[in-house]
Amino acid sequence: MKCPVCNAEMVIENFGIEVYVCENGCKGIWFDQGELRKLDAKNEGLGSALEEALRSPRNNHGQRGQINCPRCSIPMHTHKYDKAKEVNVDECYNCGGFFLDSGELTEIRDNRMSDAEIDAYTDQMANSIPEYKQELKDIDAEKRRAEDIRGFIKMMTIGYWHRRF
Numbered sequence: 001m002k003c004p005v006c007n008a009e010m011v012i013e014n015f016g017i018e019v020y021v022c023e024n025g026c027k028g029i030w031f032d033q034g035e036l037r038k039l040d041a042k043n044e045g046l047g048s049a050l051e052e053a054l055r056s057p058r059n060n061h062g063q064r065g066q067i068n069c070p071r072c073s074i075p076m077h078t079h080k081y082d083k084a085k086e087v088n089v090d091e092c093y094n095c096g097g098f099f100l101d102s103g104e105l106t107e108i109r110d111n112r113m114s115d116a117e118i119d120a121y122t123d124q125m126a127n128s129i130p131e132y133k134q135e136l137k138d139i140d141a142e143k144r145r146a147e148d149i150r151g152f153i154k155m156m157t158i159g160y161w162h163r164r165f
């Protein structure tokens with residue numbers, strides 16, 4: 001699978017969940033929706049992968065603009081928020097995948113989120129739904145998505161891994 005940012009071939013890494021890492025390029029990480037659901041305390045190797053991505057200098061532009069989903073080839077939605085403590089991620093509303101790039105990971109390192117902040121950020125992301133999805137609203141699917149997002153945000157915060165080790 002090609003990286004949606006720099007077009008390098010991404011490498012599959014298995015941390016108990018499978019993620020695609022842009023090892024030879026921008027160090028971005030791709031999460032399929034099904035894999036996000038499996039995230040739990042056993043995925044400790046993923047903490048190291050995130051740490052490694054943190055150490056990698058960002059080599060794509062901060063203002064890279066919209067990217068296309070590497071699975072569906074349609075534009076992804078960037079969750080952008082103003083507060084310094086929040087992290088921006090790209091979500092595909094079609095397949096439910098998430099892309100996280102190295103610059104975004106740097107923000108995670110620099111900002112610890114409290115549980116309340118994680119909740120607020122999760123709500124904000126979960127409530128950001130494009131119109132075409134609103135019309136097809138499926139309550140169960142939305143609930144699952146909110147759970148996935150919450151797990152994902154928690155996993156991204158470095159405090160999560162530090163509590164664990």
Ligand SMILES: [Zn+2]
Binds near residue numbers: 007022027
């Ligand atoms: Zn890349």
Ligand SMILES: [Zn+2]
Binds near residue numbers: 069071072094096097
């Ligand atoms: Zn997609």
